[in-house]
């Protein structure tokens with residue numbers, strides 16, 4: 001990927017700022033989901049979860065860094081601490097409930113993120129802005145990783161999700177949707 005000039009101080013139009021702010025918030029939340037999982041796993045010591053979460057965490061940190069490099073062009077969400085907390089709680093709680101909950105949670109989150117990135121790439125491709133081609137490439141590369149995370153989580157789920165898991169999964173989906181709406185504004 002062509003290196004973006006991170007010193008370019010161009011401030012984007014508000015619709016573009018909103019999209020970048022939402023994705024930056026989402027990648028922040030993602031990092032903290034895995035931190036929550038890994039913290040609880042210090043006590044549970046599940047080696048499959050350890051490998052899964054550490055590998056995903058490294059990818060999410062890489063995604064986050066790419067958005068952080070551009071943050072002067074859009075301003076981060078005013079609720080960043082809340083996204084960290086929410087991500088951490090989602091990860092920690094799912095791990096407290098069991099590894100299948102972790103895989104199912106990641107599957108639901110990443111399924112949401114995949115749709116969101118695709119919609120975002122589609123919306124941004126219709127606009128004109130500085131470094132557009134590189135930013136779209138960056139988002140596409142992130143989305144390929146998110147799809148891999150989703151598929152990896154799906155194949156790790158053991159059996160059919162029970163009713164409680166499905167209710168939780170719907171909550172995760174709705175929560176992610178609301179988070180995007182709010183992060184675009186604040």
Ligand SMILES: [Fe+2]
Pocket residue numbers: 027030059060063142146
């Ligand atoms: Fe990500």
Ligand SMILES: [Fe+2]
Pocket residue numbers: 030060110145146149
């Ligand atoms: Fe991901």
